[in-house]
Amino acid sequence: MTRRTQLLVLGAAVIAVLAVVLVMVAPRAGRSSLMVVITPSLDNPFFGQEALAAEQRAVALGYRTLKFSHGDDAFKQSQLIDTAIARGASAIILDNAGADASVAAVQRAKAAGVPVFLIDREISSRGAAAVQIVSNNYQGAALGGQAFAEALQEKGAYAELVGKESDTNAAIRSRGFHDVLDQYPDLKMVSRQSANWDQAQAFAVMQSILQAHPDLKGVIAGNDTMALGAVAALESAGRRDVIVVGFDGSNDARDAIAAGKMRATVLQPAHRQAQYAVELADRYLKTGKTGEREKLLMDCFLVDRTNAPRLDNFALAKPEGL
Template identity: 65%
Template sequence: MFKKIMLSTAALALWTLAAPIGAQAADLLAIITPSHDNPFFKAEAEGADAKAKELGFETLILVHDDDANKQSQLFDTAIARGAKAIVLDNAGAAATTAPVAKAKAAGIPTFLIDREINETGIAVSQIVSNNYQGAQLGAEEFVKLMGEKGPYAELVGREADTNAGIRSGGYHDVIDQYPDMKLAAKQSANWSQTEAFEKMQTILQANPEIKGVISGNDTMAMGAWAALEAAGRTDVIVVGFDGSNDVRDSIMKGGIKATVLQPAYRQAQLAVEQAKLFLDTGKTGVDEKQLMDCILINADNAAKLETFALKD
């Protein structure tokens, strides 16, 4: 019987101290992600968990809440528990190199998903969405929906997250080609729906003329849309990034206009498959850095979207 284990950091520490050596799993896979309050990260954990069980692993599912110190503690827990491998969506490109290197020194390979780190050669795999390509898709749709003109706002993700900068750069490499598109406001909402709601309210008060909002992820897009609805500004065009079910539903109701699907569930499963292959053979057969292309989601194909994957 396979076990799915979700414990607080404190409980894990106590369990680790109390557990006898013989209680360590022979084939334990640690899955570490940001908070499952965000459906994207929940889908990652569920995808990795399902594939791990299919391949014969026991799983240890942990959440770092985008806290680098907590992430380091969770790596210590995984090492103490005798994990064979770690699948990780990290808590910061710079802050993550040290714990990944520590795990490597302990003989535990790490397989990164969604977010890169600043170094190569310490993780076995870095499987990420082609954020630049996806951002360009989203920006092209945004420009078209805006009629190539008008003031707009941009909501950006966490500064410590490499993806935030890549997506913003991809957006602007497209949008900035259109001189009648005017950036009225650009603020970070740290990937948060609540923060995006508050930032959108402030932006609207200062810039009531805005006609569009392009967001670094769907969670912030949902927060922005809620603020726009509350202000009676459902005329404002909103485009997100991730491909969440929440934004799918909004698109189908005529709310948010588009998003960009990054295959979170499949990415996580691919990381587990590569972990299994590496543990069995000592190699994955592919490069460390791997890009997965994104797909534009709008009213034409939103009905096919389910849990960060397109149905046939």
């Protein structure tokens, strides 16, 4: 082999090594700096705040953003994911439209080279999303259930308002509630109905429950929106004596707790979840990996009158002096 040939072979080898390194270090080098955020709603306080937190963190890290809402419609979600792919998104931050119904769209994004980072709700498949960051809904529901039982002094008739039946979180929260409440034989559930996470539906359902069960002592709800619908129905019936506990940690629930209209809520750290999803997406786009396992759980916190003043936009501020 001549020296010229040796130099050509060596040069080709160096180029090949450099190409591999570039692929490993910058797997999305050919893509834009666009990060797409898709949530069920931009008007609902919970989903709106997680979308805002994701957007703010992405912008701080140097990304352009687009925000969309799918309205819990899996078909619309699929179209929005196709839009994100077509616009050359680097990554998608998604609060999905159903554990089963979302799998195909998430897999399609992955196949197109657009990693999906799930927040709040998980899907029923592993390996499709880069990460699934969810609240520890069972742990949080157990906290809420215990606070509810104690507020009722472990006795009396109560009702449960359940979220959308297709949402995994609704079932997990209900199970967490009952694994605590069912231990108290003098606590009697007289009604369990879905209000689909919706305040207006919760108002109507609560009116019907009150008519059927005038001896009602408490209401435990799978989210704050339904809890506040129940509070409005109770107020219209002049029933300020009924204990209400919610789940999410919204500012509206905070205000209701301060006013004595709700006893407690369970804060799920939506703001931090959204931020962390963006941070992991940024890490993945720069290094080719997140450094974390796929499913990540974040613990929830009980919010009552003792710490409600520290609650703002689904985050608890540290006590003064710490």
